[in-house]
Amino acid sequence: MKKIEAIIKPFKLDDVREALSDAGISGMTVTEVKGFGRQKGHTELYRGAEYMVDFLPKIKVEIIISDDLLDICVDTIMEVARTGKIGDGKIFISEIEKIIRIRTGDENESAI
Numbered sequence: 498m499k500k501i502e503a504i505i506k507p508f509k510l511d512d513v514r515e516a517l518s519d520a521g522i523s524g525m526t527v528t529e530v531k532g533f534g535r536q537k538g539h540t541e542l543y544r545g546a547e548y549m550v551d552f553l554p555k556i557k558v559e560i561i562i563s564d565d566l567l568d569i570c571v572d573t574i575m576e577v578a579r580t581g582k583i584g585d586g587k588i589f590i591s592e593i594e595k596i597i598r599i600r601t602g603d604e605n606e607s608a609i
Contacts (some may be wrong), residue, residue: 499567499591499606504530505565505578506587510556516577517560520569524609526559535583555586560595561609 505513508526519526531552562570571588579585598608 499562500591500593501560502589503574504555507554507556509578513578516573520573522570528557530555530557
């Protein structure tokens with residue numbers, strides 16, 4: 498089993514969710530996060546004063562999937578979340594050792 502963490506632009510969330518659902522992938526956790534990478538923030542104007550915004554708003558999508566769905570999931574996120582501009586985000590993939598569903602006690606694949 499794998500855990501996919503994708504950091505994407507906020508306006509791409511609905512498109513990513515729909516595309517993953519169409520690909521047969523259900524269940525995800527979404528968190529509003531802030532950060533910066535190569536973008537290094539940007540300058541905004543507020544009431545005539547210019548100020549630097551260091552941390553840009555992003556969305557973190559977390560998905561736990563079986564190994565056989567990994568490529569489909571990653572390809573779908575990459576295709577849908579890409580704008581071709583700096584700040585499109587990143588995808589992190591890690592191994593999941595064990596999953597337990599609290600309500601039933603189901604473990605691993607049956608708990609997804």
